[in-house]
Amino acid sequence: DQQVKQNSPSLSVQEGRISILNCDYTNSMFDYFLWYKKYPAEGPTFLISISSIKDKNEDGRFTVFLNKSAKHLSLHIVPSQPGDSAVYFCAASKRGATNKLIFGTGTLLAVQP
């Protein structure tokens, strides 16, 4: 039962252009969503998050959008840089779940110079 889905296993983008990574979820009880970035042989690093009471959160080049009615969120990176090349995981959590995170399967982003 995959409650958090990232349907695109990979994405290739030119340097300077926008990267859009998508994530869908099925559990309407989720109230907090996060994006993590992961390099090979390293642990996930927190990138940006959004509470279910908001529909947008921005931090520098990174913006996360949440569409609760569609149970969909997306991460926008603009402008994309070669150092952004990594696997991006979407994760969700629900109130009272002791910080337990439900992760998607990840999207490998390759930013071409």
Added chain:
Amino acid sequence: NAGVMQNPRHLVRRRGQEARLRCSPVKGHSHVYWYRQLPEEGLKFMVYLQKENIIDESGMPKERFSAEFPKEGPSILRIQQVVRGDSAAYFCASSPTTDSLISTIYFGEGSWLTVV
């Protein structure tokens, strides 16, 4: 990764042996989480511990797996009688309290277990 230390980074075990993975949380963090990442999959929650207590083990396999976080020393994830399907990356994470923002969960660099 903000000070969560995991060791060993790589571990090779033969089928039937035991694997012990250790995690030292960020100094001052009293909450530890273990996640497992199988090949081509996302991270899956296994267990959440506070000092000397297991709070949520809903993601732990019912047999052969156990975890502890003693009053002194690191958290240990123990896998007895390993099988090939246990080959995975095991990530430990820590946080100060559960009241803190979820974004303050810090992950370690992982322990890669290979069962041959």
